[in-house]
Amino acid sequence: MPETGSATTVKTVRELLDELAGLEDPKVRAVNERHGDDHGVNLSKLRAIAKRLKTQQELAVGLWATGDTAARLLTLLVCRPKAFEEGELDAMMRDARAPKVQDWLVNYVVKKSPHAEALRVVWLGDKDPVVAGAGWALTADRVVKKPEGLDLAGLLDVVEAEMRGAPDRLQWAMNTCLAQIGIVHPEYRARAVAIGERLGVLKDYPTSAGCTSPYAPVWIAEMVRRRGRES
Known part of the structure; x- marks a missing residue:
């Protein structure tokens, strides 16, 4: 995937990582880890952040590049599916090891891609x-x-x-x-x-x-x- 293209995006990525860290819930993490997902953010709260952000492809790329599972789930909610090249999607799937990220990548992005x-x-x-x-x-x-x-x-x-x-x-x-x-x-x-x-x-x-x-x-x-x- 391409590098993030602006200082503003980088700053926003850091701010969002802090926001996601603030939503970390040990009980949610314990449940998710039983299914192989290494994050503790309630998905309803994650979707609320995505609703606030709306579609932002450059931001989505920056979030994915962090490697953080919650950030990658947010990527898949705010990205523009048709903006990814075939090779990018292939690389993303091979790099996505958390089951929830894999499922969302297929259902929310790849299925909508040409x-x-x-x-x-x-x-x-x-x-x-x-x-x-x-x-x-x-x-x-x-x-x-x-x-x-x-x-x-x-x-x-x-x-x-x-x-x-x-x-x-x-x-x-x-x-x-x-x-x-x-x-x-x-x-x-x-x-x-x-x-x-x-x-x-x-x-x-x-x-x-x-x-x-x-x-x-x-x-x-x-x-x-x-x-x-x-x-």
């Missing part, structure tokens, strides 16, 4: 499971919104062969893609359910009351039921 499809293709088979997981997350999104040209049968082949042994974050993204194929594409539903049942991935995942299990066969059945009720 480079989303190119990055999806590059990331899908990456050796880094976090980067590959981002590729599968983008693929799941395309399964729902723009499936034309996707080899859905081929995706199911890869899921069937590789999902059970995949690292957690990659496994989660592959499972999401499996479920979305089964939900959105009736012609592949029976196979998607069968793969989910055979692999058993996330079958015992703890699910709060009122929430849908991420276990693909249950997830598919529930979403299809809801769609039928709404149609």
